[in-house]
Amino acid sequence: MKTALIAMSGGVDSSTAAFLTRQAGYACIGCTMQLYENEDAGLPAEGTCCSLDDIEDARAIANRLNMPYYVFNFKERFREQVIGKFCRCYLEGRTPNPCIDCNRKLKFEALFERADALGCDKIVTGHYARIEETGQGYVLKRAADPAKDQSYVLYMLTQAQLGRVLLPLGGLSKPQVREIAEQQGFVNAHKSDSQDICFVPDGDYARVICAQTGITPKEGDFVDLQGNVLGRHAGLIHYTVGQRRGLGIAIGKPAYVVGLDVPQNRVIIGTNDDLFHRSCTVTDVNWISGEPPQEPVRCQAKIRYRHPAQPAVVQFTDAHTALLTFDAPQRAITAGQAAVFYDGETVLGGGEIKDTAR
Amino acid sequence: MIYADNAATTALSPAAFRAMQPFFSEICGNPSSLHAAGQAAKRALEDARARIAHCLNTVPACITFTSGGTESDVQALRSAAAIGAKNGKRRIISAAFEHHAVLRTLDALAQEGFQITLLPVSAEGFVSPDDLAAAITADTCLVSIMFANNEIGTIQPVQEIGAICRQHGVPFHTDAVQAAGHLPIDVQALNISMLSLSAHKFHGPKGTGVLFAERGIRLKSVITGGAQERGNRAGTENLPAIAGMAAALEESISRIPQQTGLLLQRRNRLIEGLSRIPQSFLNGSLSDRLPTNVSFCFAGIEGESLLLMLDRRGICASSGSACASGAAEPSHVLRAIGRPNELARGSLRLSISADTTDAEIGEIIAAVTESVAFLRGMAASVS
Incomplete structure (x- = not known):
């Protein structure tokens, strides 16, 4: 019998994924990755680990499904490879997506190591996306339910990883998943979806960055695109491209952050029109097929999780870097976020946005 | 299944199980009750107390039943701190490798204004009596050093520590959770003022333990309520467990002379077998070590x-430890013994009992050897 390691968060999705994997005939082992403690999130320690309730929920589901269950201590790796990078990214004036780094370094690297130790053939997650095998290897596709599609955060998967990952929810809608969970009597059938960044539960990421790095944000100037000083800002980490709220700047039109100038510690202010760019450089590109194309490729590209994919052309400039050019300018292409390229339902690849051009 | 985690907990011995059974049926009274059923329960409670006192070479009045090692540690520290505070002494000396029951309580006492001195631990896993002598000050109200360490099994120089404390007139508490039932303990000969033990570490039931406190030490209740245990520990006594603990302690101690040789033989075979793994490091000294404890670090792997x-x-x-x-x-x-983080990550503790067979020792050696090699191969293929 093939064995599967199920990454369980304590939520309804991964619990249902665990049930479906067992139904499919796998010998299953449940696990939860412990990623941080309250202190890492700048919350009162209270002597407990992070999201202990979620871990107990996951354990309860695993027990109910009669699976062995383990908690893996990945706190050190998470602190270094996810929270650390998150902080660095902000301090360098970019806007990171830590969920993608967590997938890359924790779910699809550290967890694979544990799966090897446990002798598990497959790794199962509750992501909404589909993996299909073709004659030429594996393809990653959008979820059947467009409202839940999470293929965007999986663009980093390699062929070897795709061959070992099972995504049992890819063909289901959220209501269908809740229905299965309800039928199974899972305690978390109606638990709400997780929101935001797990280690920044209150959304105050600046507080987490300060607590983690010990750096106090340095005040600086708001300037317009011509360099004229418009006022004082509270420190670069408080701003992201496209932001409108909390600026306190009057320029006659609605004012937006259009750029962050790290060397001069300046926040650049402009109008909504100034936010539009046609192209960007994308680094650390993963091309799912494993064979990056020499020629420009027409695709539809997403520049953040909630961005509807837009027609574009992607052209590799070296083995890991590509130039992404949209047919029409896009609003707030933001350094640090992921650009993911699709051919219809299929994910071609993706990478991290570095800089933009008009 | 091969159970090699006896430092975490042990299986209940048949003798302890038999000793507990009457308390689930015929002896069902509350020891505090006036009637015949209560009196029968009280007799059994005091019988257990006397037998446990005898095991430690003390008198029954010095034995308080608690819920286990942690509660005993907390009560010992809190009691000594309260006495110290009354006398204007607010320093407690302990060591960096103590159990969390001690360390976390010391953290709390530090918050309350006590000065905490944590003695260093040698690379071999010992606290130095000289360090202790140098650390004792006029305002020291307690020395708390564990009898044997729970992770690396090193047996501390308790006799010398006790003598130094006696000489300075400072009470000496020892967390003997790993030692009781495994090593002979004479609280008088060792100058121990307070001692914690836990039944389930020597084949007794979980959820009960003892705090020994010599005459003259006024214990402070950490669980307030009724006047049970001479007012030292409120709450109806867990009589089945206490009876099981007395039986288990007597049995364990009676078996020390005949079992220690065999345990040492198996432990040493396990240590030798695991030492053959390249880049493996025994944690703690080979001598002055619990006959049940094996602790190693393996370079280049994750213990998990x-x-x-x-x-x-x-x-x-x-x-x-686990979180x-x-x-x-x-x-x-x-x-605390100076293992670098990289190495400490690859740690493994095996703790055997008299029930561990020779064949099981062989299986453990083979399984650990193969697993370490597999994990190293995996790490090599990634990098």
Whole structure:
């Protein structure tokens, strides 16, 4: 019998994924990755680990499904490879997506190591996306339910990883998943979806960055695109491209952050029109097929999780870097976020946005 | 299944089980009740107290029943701190490798204004009596040093520590959770003022323990309420467990002379077998070590993965302490003996009992050797 390691968060999705994997005939082992403690999130320690309730929920589901269950201590790796990078990214004036780094370094690297130790053939997650095998290897596709599609955060998967990952929810809608969970009597059938960044539960990421790095944000100037000083800002980490709220700047039109100038510690202010760019450089590109194309490729590209994919052309400039050019300018292409390229339902690849051009 | 985690807990011995049974049926009274049923229960309670006192070479009045080692540690520290505070003494001396029951309580006492001195631990895993003598000040109200360490099994120079404390007139508490039932303990000869033990570490039931406190030490209740245990510990006594503990302690101590040789033989065979693994390091000294404890660090692997592999092969082992979620935590004990973080991450504790067979020792050696090699191969293929 093939064995599967199920990454369980304590939520309804991964619990249902665990049930479906067992139904499919796998010998299953449940696990939860412990990623941080309250202190890492700048919350009162209270002597407990992070999201202990979620871990107990996951354990309860695993027990109910009669699976062995383990908690893996990945706190050190998470602190270094996810929270650390998150902080660095902000301090360098970019806007990171830590969920993608967590997938890359924790779910699809550290967890694979544990799966090897446990002798598990497959790794199962509750992501909404589909993996299909073709004659030429594996393809990653959008979820059947467009409202839940999470293929965007999986663009980093390699062929070897795709061959070992099972995504049992890819063909289901959220209501269908809740229905299965309800039928199974899972305690978390109606638990709400997780929101935001797990280690920044209150959304105050600046507080987490300060607590983690010990750096106090340095005040600086708001300037317009011509360099004229418009006022004082509270420190670069408080701003992201496209932001409108909390600026306190009057320029006659609605004012937006259009750029962050790290060397001069300046926040650049402009109008909504100034936010539009046609192209960007994308680094650390993963091309799912494993064979990056020499020629420009027409695709539809997403520049953040909630961005509807837009027609574009992607052209590799070296083995890991590509130039992404949209047919029409896009609003707030933001350094640090992921650009993911699709051919219809299929994910071609993706990478991290570095800089933009008009 | 091979159970090699006896430092975490042990199986209940048949003798302890038999001793507990009457208290689930015929002897059902509350020891505090006036009637015949209560009196029968009270007699059994005091009988257990006398027998346990005898095991430690003390008198029954010095024995208080608690819920286990942690509660005993907390009450010992809190009591000594209260006495000290009354006399204007607010320093407590302990060591960096103590159990969390002691360390966390010291943290709390530090918050309350006590000065805490944590003695260093040698690379071999020992507290130095000289360091202790140098650290004792006029305002020291307590020395708390464990009898034997729970992770690396090193047996501390308790006799010398006790003598130094007696000489300075400072009470000496020892967390003997890992030692009781495994080593002979004479609280008078060793100058021990307070001692904690826990029944389930020597084949007694879980959820009960003892705090020994010599005459003259006024214990402070940490659980307030009724006047049970001479007012030292409120709450109806857990009589079945206490009876089981007395039987288990007597039995364990009576078996020390005949069993220690055999345990040492098996432990040493296990240590020799694991020492043959390249880049393996025994944690703690080979001499003055519990006859049940084996602790190693293996370079280049993660202890958590090793534990998983062993568990899949039916071998129950440990890597040290666990956090609230049940995940393995990097060990403060291994850091205290100077193991670098990289190495401390690859730790494994095996703790055997008299029930561990020779064949099981062989299986453990084979499983650990193969698993470490597999994990190193995996790490090599990634990098």
